[in-house]
Amino acid sequence: MKRLRLSLSILICKTLILIGKLLGKKGSSAPGKFALKICPDAMRLLSQNVSYEIICVLGTNGKTTTNNMIASLLERNKTRVICNRVGANMLDGVATAFISSTNLFGTKKADYAVLEIDEASAKLVFDHITPDIIVVTNLFRDQMDRYGEIEQTLAQLKLAIDKAPGALLCLNADDPMSSYFTKATNNRTVTFGVSEQVAKLLSETPEGRNCPLCSQPLTYAFYHYNQLGDYACSHCDFIRPQPDYYAEEIVCEPKISFRLNGKQLIETDIFGFYNIYNMLAAISVYELLEPNTQNYTELFGSYTPQTARMESFSFQKPVVLNLAKNPAGFNQAISTILSDPRKKAVVIGINDMPSDGCDISWLYDVDFEALTDCTAYGAAGKRCHDMALRLYYADVCDTPQVNADPVPLALQFLETDCQVVYVLVNYTLIFSAKDSLQKAEKAFQKSQKHKKKGETSCK
Amino acid sequence: MQVKLIHLFPDLLNLSGDRGNITVLKKRCRLRGISLEVVPLTLEDSISLADADMIYLGNGSEKDYPRIVTKLKEAEAELLAFRERGGVLLAVGNSYPMLGTSFPITTEEHPGIGLMDIKTLPSDTRLTGNASVNTPFGVLVGFENHTGITHLGASVTPLGTMLSGFGNNGSDRTEGAIYKNIFGTYLTGPLLPNNPELSDLLLEKAIRQKANHFEGLSPLPSDMENLAKGYLLNYDHRTHKR
Numbered sequence: 001m002k003r004l005r006l007s008l009s010i011l012i013c014k015t016l017i018l019i020g021k022l023l024g025k026k027g028s029s030a031p032g033k034f035a036l037k038i039c040p041d042a043m044r045l046l047s048q049n050v051s052y053e054i055i056c057v058l059g060t061n062g063k064t065t066t067n068n069m070i071a072s073l074l075e076r077n078k079t080r081v082i083c084n085r086v087g088a089n090m091l092d093g094v095a096t097a098f099i100s101s102t103n104l105f106g107t108k109k110a111d112y113a114v115l116e117i118d119e120a121s122a123k124l125v126f127d128h129i130t131p132d133i134i135v136v137t138n139l140f141r142d143q144m145d146r147y148g149e150i151e152q153t154l155a156q157l158k159l160a161i162d163k164a165p166g167a168l169l170c171l172n173a174d175d176p177m178s179s180y181f182t183k184a185t186n187n188r189t190v191t192f193g194v195s196e197q198v199a200k201l202l203s204e205t206p207e208g209r210n211c212p213l214c215s216q217p218l219t220y221a222f223y224h225y226n227q228l229g230d231y232a233c234s235h236c237d238f239i240r241p242q243p244d245y246y247a248e249e250i251v252c253e254p255k256i257s258f259r260l261n262g263k264q265l266i267e268t269d270i271f272g273f274y275n276i277y278n279m280l281a282a283i284s285v286y287e288l289l290e291p292n293t294q295n296y297t298e299l300f301g302s303y304t305p306q307t308a309r310m311e312s313f314s315f316q317k318p319v320v321l322n323l324a325k326n327p328a329g330f331n332q333a334i335s336t337i338l339s340d341p342r343k344k345a346v347v348i349g350i351n352d353m354p355s356d357g358c359d360i361s362w363l364y365d366v367d368f369e370a371l372t373d374c375t376a377y378g379a380a381g382k383r384c385h386d387m388a389l390r391l392y393y394a395d396v397c398d399t400p401q402v403n404a405d406p407v408p409l410a411l412q413f414l415e416t417d418c419q420v421v422y423v424l425v426n427y428t429l430i431f432s433a434k435d436s437l438q439k440a441e442k443a444f445q446k447s448q449k450h451k452k453k454g455e456t457s458c459k
Numbered sequence: 460m461q462v463k464l465i466h467l468f469p470d471l472l473n474l475s476g477d478r479g480n481i482t483v484l485k486k487r488c489r490l491r492g493i494s495l496e497v498v499p500l501t502l503e504d505s506i507s508l509a510d511a512d513m514i515y516l517g518n519g520s521e522k523d524y525p526r527i528v529t530k531l532k533e534a535e536a537e538l539l540a541f542r543e544r545g546g547v548l549l550a551v552g553n554s555y556p557m558l559g560t561s562f563p564i565t566t567e568e569h570p571g572i573g574l575m576d577i578k579t580l581p582s583d584t585r586l587t588g589n590a591s592v593n594t595p596f597g598v599l600v601g602f603e604n605h606t607g608i609t610h611l612g613a614s615v616t617p618l619g620t621m622l623s624g625f626g627n628n629g630s631d632r633t634e635g636a637i638y639k640n641i642f643g644t645y646l647t648g649p650l651l652p653n654n655p656e657l658s659d660l661l662l663e664k665a666i667r668q669k670a671n672h673f674e675g676l677s678p679l680p681s682d683m684e685n686l687a688k689g690y691l692l693n694y695d696h697r698t699h700k701r
Contacts, residue, residue: 149474149520149521151520151522209470215522215523217470358588358589358602359475359602359604359647359648360602360648361475361476361479361602361647361648361649362476363476363479364476364477364478364479364482364649364652365473365476365478382690383687383690385683385686385687385689385690386652386653386687386690388683388686388687389652389653389683389684389687390479390652392683393479393482393483393486393652394482395486402686
């Protein structure tokens with residue numbers, strides 16, 4: 001009977017996925033929702049088909065990147081991996097991922113499951129599946145009106161981890177909010193971190209600068225951004241753990257290279273300091289499964305970033321699209337832009353849909369003040385006027401160009417005296433922005449071809 | 460012209476882009492040739508209000524309020540003197556109920572700093588979302604996110620009447636409280652960027668309390684602010700759409 005219900009739920013879920021695809025839908029949580037209604041055990045039953053580890057990636061920023069890095073490392077060995085690659089990371093989305101990778105009878109085997117899980121949903125998801133490895137990338141302030149304060153996020157995650165007492169935790173040693181779980185749980189842990197002071201970054205959002213155990217201020221030997229760094233509590237014995245996997249000799253100009261554990265030099269085509277953490281997280285998981293891997297340069301060489309993480313589109317000059325959805329993400333994106341020596345124009349797009357967070361006060365925690373000397377400034381999204389005002393008060397531009405849609409602004413800015421246009425947008429703007437940039441890119445390429453043809457026929 | 464603003468505990472009271480409120484006051488002064496000196500204080504500093512014209516208390520985490528109240532109680536006499544001579548204080552978000560006689564910290568009642576006659580009780584519901592308020596000095600907009608239910612005593616005037624959102628208690632349609640030049644409100648967002656009327660009112664009051672014959676602030680353009688405000692005024696709370 002159970003198997004019958006499972007098959008029925010799989011059939012319906014797969015049909016819905018197909019219909020969704022035909023309608024061009026990007027999200028994938030609704031099919032999983034129906035499946036769980038029909039067969040509440042579906043995920044538990046399907047997770048039994050995973051032969052080796054179930055790996056769950058949690059954290060504020062870098063979840064999708066880390067998750068997909070782990071999956072792509074594993075997939076190179078021809079292993080079969082269940083992965084919610086598009087980032088549908090609440091209960092229903094995880095269910096969809098399991099069902100879309102099984103057969104109609106729910107019997108198809110997989111080697112690993114690699115799943116990114118929303119921090120607030122983890123305690124629900126872990127009622128359905130029991131992870132073997134839990135990665136916590138970092139815990140920053142995000143979408144305050146949904147998660148409440150960061151203390152509540154910690155409490156929620158604690159509830160989740162308590163449901164998986166046998167899981168190994170891979171924690172960010174540099175983040176006191178993540179490494180808190182070395183103290184707050186009895187789980188086995190491994191940690192990763194950046195073990196040297198890197199070039200001075202932007203000023204910080206100080207949330208999370210207090211000890212998660214005793215609330216007294218943390219003191220820092222050095223820090224990288226937000227609360228990430230080498231910290232110790234001024235009051236109790238809480239201190240940054242010595243990381244098991246650590247990066248030194250860091251270069252990001254803007255491509256990243258670093259030395260792992262004093263041995264292997266890893267050179268990548270990946271941009272942005274924050275990606276060192278995502279790579280270290282992926283390495284700390286991969287080393288558990290494939291110890292002493294020597295060729296990370298080659299392994300990361302085949303990793304392609306997912307949608308709109310510093311994704312470049314080709315026009316007469318490049319347009320670079322990036323997702324940023326909270327102060328930590330924005331500050332990192334701004335650092336990356338500033339490390340680019342080219343002349344640039346910027347468009348910032350802010351929506352306030354429920355999945356973005358309706359409270360946009362965090363715009364004032366972002367260091368837009370640092371974004372000086374651009375050839376043009378654009379403000380977009382549903383909150384374009386708030387964003388324009390933010391740029392005005394940041395003293396970088398008195399009259400930003402305003403348009404609800406970021407793409408026309410970006411295309412218009414190609415005409416200014418810049419060499420690259422950066423478009424930073426938050427979550428619900430990202431897919432539409434990518435679509436219209438791709439369309440515009442195709443149209444541009446076509447017009448170039450015609451132009452060339454025209455030129456040759458004239459000769 | 461010189462104005463001195465004491466920014467209390469910015470390392471703790473910074474949950475809602477609070478430094479934005481300071482940035483706004485600074486820029487609006489600078490554009491008018493007024494110099495605004497901002498003095499940030501931490502819990503370790505001693506509080507001296509002798510030559511202060513303004514005080515700002517931002518939105519903080521509930522868990523930090525016991526320490527903050529203890530610290531402010533130490534400066535009670537100074538704070539009362541500041542209030543009586545017409546000093547301007549703005550407290551937003553979770554710092555607003557702390558101004559009253561008692562307020563809840565994670566459902567437990569806790570004595571406030573007693574700068575105005577308001578009382579706040581705990582509740583099970585979180586009152587959260589965009590809000591707009593009609594006030595004598597213009598329509599204000601912002602974001603509210605609180606569980607406290609605040610009632611005003613007879614000596615206290617509400618900041619205004621709700622056009623949308625919950626306000627002080629979700630029932631009497633009032634928002635915020637004013638007593639002398641002490642201003643409290645649940646509105647964050649941050650509050651001042653979108654509400655230049657309030658920013659300028661606070662600055663004028665801060666200048667007037669020491670320069671009686673001050674002729675008023677020169678006007679600044681507010682087109683951008685009005686457009687931003689328009690979004691929240693036309694916001695549909697049920698559908699999260701305009």
